[in-house]
Amino acid sequence: xxxxxxxxxxxxxxxxxxxxxxxxxxxxxxxxxxxxxxxxxxxxxxxxxxxxxxxxxxxxxxxxxxxxxxxxxxxxxxxxxxxxxxxxxxxxxxxxxxxxxxxxxxxxxxxxxxxxxxxxxxxxxxxxxxxxxxxxxxxxxxxxxxxxxxxxxxxxxxxxxxxxxxxxxxxxxxxxxxxxxxxxxxxxxxxxxxxxxxxxxxxxxxxxxxxxxxxxxxxxxxxxxxxxxxxxxxxxxxxxxxxxxxxxxxxxxxxxxxxxxxxxxxxxxxxxxxxxxxxxxxxxxxxxxxxxxxxxxxxxxxxxxxxxxxxxxxxxxxxxxxxxxxxxxxxxxxxxxxxxxxxxxxxxxxxxxxxxxxxxxxxxxxxxxxxxxxxxxxxxxxxxxxxxxxxxxxxxxxxxxxxxxxxxxxxxxxxxxxxxxxxxx
Amino acid sequence: xxxxxxxxxxxxxxxxxxxxxxxxxxxxxxxxxxxxxxxxxxxxxxxxxxxxxxxxxxxxxxxxxxxxxxxxxxxxxxxxxxxxxxxxxxxxxxxxxxxxxxxxxxxxxxxxxxxxxxxxxxxxxxxxxxxxxxxxxxxxxxxxxxxxxxxxxxxxxxxxxxxxxxxxxxxxxxxxxxxxxxxxxxxxxxxxxxxxxxxxxxxxxxxxxxxxxxxxxxxxxxxxxxxxxxxxxxxxxxxxxxxxxxxxxxxxxxxxxxxxxxxxxxxxxxxxxxxxxxxxxxxxxxxxxxxxxxxxxxxxxxxxxxxxxxxxxxxxxxxxxxxxxxxxxxxxxxxxxxxxxxxxxxxxxxxxxxxxxxxxxxxxxxxxxxxxxxxxxxxxxxxxxxxxxxxxxxxxxxxxxxxxxxxxxxxxxxxxxxxxxxxxx
Numbered sequence: 001x002x003x004x005x006x007x008x009x010x011x012x013x014x015x016x017x018x019x020x021x022x023x024x025x026x027x028x029x030x031x032x033x034x035x036x037x038x039x040x041x042x043x044x045x046x047x048x049x050x051x052x053x054x055x056x057x058x059x060x061x062x063x064x065x066x067x068x069x070x071x072x073x074x075x076x077x078x079x080x081x082x083x084x085x086x087x088x089x090x091x092x093x094x095x096x097x098x099x100x101x102x103x104x105x106x107x108x109x110x111x112x113x114x115x116x117x118x119x120x121x122x123x124x125x126x127x128x129x130x131x132x133x134x135x136x137x138x139x140x141x142x143x144x145x146x147x148x149x150x151x152x153x154x155x156x157x158x159x160x161x162x163x164x165x166x167x168x169x170x171x172x173x174x175x176x177x178x179x180x181x182x183x184x185x186x187x188x189x190x191x192x193x194x195x196x197x198x199x200x201x202x203x204x205x206x207x208x209x210x211x212x213x214x215x216x217x218x219x220x221x222x223x224x225x226x227x228x229x230x231x232x233x234x235x236x237x238x239x240x241x242x243x244x245x246x247x248x249x250x251x252x253x254x255x256x257x258x259x260x261x262x263x264x265x266x267x268x269x270x271x272x273x274x275x276x277x278x279x280x281x282x283x284x285x286x287x288x289x290x291x292x293x294x295x296x297x298x299x300x301x302x303x304x305x306x307x308x309x310x311x312x313x314x315x316x317x318x319x320x321x322x323x324x325x326x327x328x329x330x331x332x333x334x335x336x337x338x339x340x341x342x343x344x345x346x347x348x349x350x351x352x353x354x355x356x357x358x359x360x361x362x363x364x365x366x367x368x369x370x371x372x373x374x375x376x377x378x379x380x381x382x383x384x385x386x387x388x389x390x391x392x393x394x395x396x397x398x399x400x401x402x403x404x405x406x407x408x409x410x411x412x413x414x415x416x417x418x419x420x421x422x423x424x425x
Numbered sequence: 426x427x428x429x430x431x432x433x434x435x436x437x438x439x440x441x442x443x444x445x446x447x448x449x450x451x452x453x454x455x456x457x458x459x460x461x462x463x464x465x466x467x468x469x470x471x472x473x474x475x476x477x478x479x480x481x482x483x484x485x486x487x488x489x490x491x492x493x494x495x496x497x498x499x500x501x502x503x504x505x506x507x508x509x510x511x512x513x514x515x516x517x518x519x520x521x522x523x524x525x526x527x528x529x530x531x532x533x534x535x536x537x538x539x540x541x542x543x544x545x546x547x548x549x550x551x552x553x554x555x556x557x558x559x560x561x562x563x564x565x566x567x568x569x570x571x572x573x574x575x576x577x578x579x580x581x582x583x584x585x586x587x588x589x590x591x592x593x594x595x596x597x598x599x600x601x602x603x604x605x606x607x608x609x610x611x612x613x614x615x616x617x618x619x620x621x622x623x624x625x626x627x628x629x630x631x632x633x634x635x636x637x638x639x640x641x642x643x644x645x646x647x648x649x650x651x652x653x654x655x656x657x658x659x660x661x662x663x664x665x666x667x668x669x670x671x672x673x674x675x676x677x678x679x680x681x682x683x684x685x686x687x688x689x690x691x692x693x694x695x696x697x698x699x700x701x702x703x704x705x706x707x708x709x710x711x712x713x714x715x716x717x718x719x720x721x722x723x724x725x726x727x728x729x730x731x732x733x734x735x736x737x738x739x740x741x742x743x744x745x746x747x748x749x750x751x752x753x754x755x756x757x758x759x760x761x762x763x764x765x766x767x768x769x770x771x772x773x774x775x776x777x778x779x780x781x782x783x784x785x786x787x788x789x790x791x792x793x794x795x796x797x798x799x800x801x802x803x804x805x806x807x808x809x810x811x812x813x814x815x816x817x818x819x820x821x822x823x824x825x826x827x828x829x830x831x832x833x834x835x836x837x838x839x840x841x842x843x844x845x846x847x848x849x850x
Contacts, residue, residue: 007556042495288668
């Protein structure tokens with residue numbers, strides 16, 4: 001796209017109350033706009049990043065047999081009363097709405113109360129099991145600590161997957177598949193190396209739940225990473241669990257981390273209140289065993305911003321960058337040369353578009369070279385390509401995260417970009 | 426996909442309180458599930474239809490220069506007070522939330538109050554204009570008349586586009602472009618022939634607003650269609666406007682219709698309360714002139730169901746069908762023949778997948794031929810292909826909306842399907 005068409009602009013400063021690095025950089029770069037604490041608009045650049053994260057998650061969910069649906073945010077009271085969570089959370093973290101008719105409703109912050117009776121309508125027999133159902137959907141939470149930019153929202157998009165099984169053994173098998181899919185998701189988002197499979201407190205059904213924690217100083221959690229096998233323990237259970245549950249080692253290092261995903265064995269916690277059973281091979285009624293698996297998309301985006309930035313701005317990984325190439329035209333004072341540069345830029349821009357390489361072209365006329373460079377650094381698109389008087393019949397190639405500036409031919413640049421794109425898929 | 430994997434099932438009957446044809450058929454076919462009046466879950470088949478409608482709308486919005494963003498549903502009170510709509514609608518159609526902190530918020534049913542101050546942050550000069558910004562987003566409305574299935578929701582996904590202009594002439598120009606894009610959208614969704622550009626009551630700024638009304642007996646609106654030029658007048662203004670505003674004819678026919686989209690010249694109605702001005706070429710401050718343009722995606726889906734069905738079920742247009750092909754295996758009692766049929770089906774299913782033709786394969790073992798056919802008719806996928814003892818080395822081809830059953834070779838079937846797919850794009 002043409003940068004001159006983009007309705008947002010970068011800004012040098014933002015309001016003082018925005019303390020978190022992710023919100024500062026994403027706001028200054030024109031990725032998000034804060035409507036109020038914990039509530040953000042995704043602007044065109046931000047929505048592009050968001051959709052790439054969404055696509056990665058969707059592909060990995062589909063790969064493990066997930067069927068996508070879309071449940072409402074507006075919920076009736078009854079199923080929430082049935083599980084007792086209306087009483088526990090209503091009017092606290094859970095937002096309650098009173099209609100003009102006087103009736104009360106909840107705004108969903110999770111969907112066990114909705115999906116359990118939904119799946120119950122269709123699943124009757126062992127032949128109908130197992131089933132894996134997910135959605136990517138907007139959630140609400142009356143969050144008092146919404147001070148971390150995109151990391152902790154009062155409104156936030158989640159991928160929530162729910163699995164339904166005939167027994168615990170079948171749940172265990174799928175749980176391991178989800179674990180692998182989650183590692184795959186965080187790998188593809190560029191967070192793989194810093195994201196640890198973390199043991200956290202469980203529920204009535206299982207000793208542990210598991211989190212995926214990305215180590216960064218911006219984290220609100222503390223994890224203890226096993227030096228031997230790289231799994232981690234959430235600080236909340238460190239007193240009880242002081243040897244690594246995976247390898248038995250006692251050698252840990254402590255880090256701050258952001259919980260980017262979690263997986264949880266629910267067992268029969270939600271099937272019981274709805275009396276959700278199935279008929280097994282012998283004709284007996286058995287309770288359904290469930291698992292649930294969440295990832296917050298905005299939180300992943302905020303975490304990537306926390307991990308991928310330097311003093312000049314963001315440094316997006318290729319897989320989630322809003323564009324692959326930032327093409328920059330540097331004006332010449334000489335009218336003839338200027339016409340030549342413009343022609344070259346347009347030609348190269350069109351060549352990129354024809355090859356379906358995602359490009360934003362900084363064609364702005366009234367902006368200085370210095371400003372264009374600092375904008376490009378702030379926005380953080382992986383490859384910067386400059387065409388100027390100096391570049392002659394070549395183009396200037398620079399990786400956002402590198403230092404080297406190379407002069408290469410347009411053909412070579414296109415070849416390199418095609419190679420990069422192949423890496424993404 | 427394999428029909429045996431689908432977690433939903435069709436049903437012969439549904440609850441009596443569901444009166445509308447769209448909700449009855451979409452529920453029975455396993456496209457949607459009613460959580461409560463006006464609030465539906467999109468099930469796997471329904472979400473596939475929904476995403477096709479979404480893609481069509483997005484493509485047409487992008488084509489007319491729209492930049493996509495995603496605004497929150499949770500809104501602060503202040504901008505709504507500024508325009509007076511908090512006072513007019515809060516606690517009535519507009520849902521108000523009280524946080525545990527005591528603060529009040531609104532749930533968005535439209536976004537003028539959010540987008541106007543947002544765009545104001547970036548647009549300062551005539552050089553920044555015009556701008557066209559849209560989102561596809563979940564909205565809430567405390568609707569007392571939510572009795573028409575997907576046609577009138579309390580929670581519903583809208584595409585809302587807002588345009589920002591330097592003057593009325595520029596707004597007019599874009600308004601006409603949106604009109605063409607809207608016709609294109611409804612054409613592509615299969616509603617083109619029955620959808621009329623309709624004059625409706627305007628606001629303080631313009632004499633008329635315009636609706637896109639799809640003629641169907643399920644409609645809650647009444648329109649008067651000009652027999653000469655095919656534009657329509659909404660009944661609400663028929664008394665004031667009794668000649669066709671387009672051609673002057675007085676010859677109308679009356680039909681019931683569903684409002685599937687609307688476009689509206691806002692003028693300075695929302696820029697004024699926010700004091701949103703720009704500096705023109707002469708250095709003068711001028712108010713921004715706005716337009717807004719909505720389409721409800723669920724309503725479009727419901728309208729398609731109202732228009733495309735027969736006594737047996739849904740008859741989706743190719744462009745929005747959940748799949749293109751419904752491949753059905755009919756069992757043989759003869760074990761050897763049965764093995765042969767299964768092999769042929771699998772081979773053909775794989776061939777379709779390789780060619781990226783969207784197919785659902787009814788591989789269910791414990792379901793009779795009659796049940797499979799009536800399920801296929803209910804779900805309404807455009808092409809039904811049957812492999813059975815009778816089909817020999819051919820496959821049986823039948824269009825859902827036609828009567829003819831043909832026996833053709835697998836190669837010919839693949840060729841025909843590729844031609845159909847080409848028609849969609």
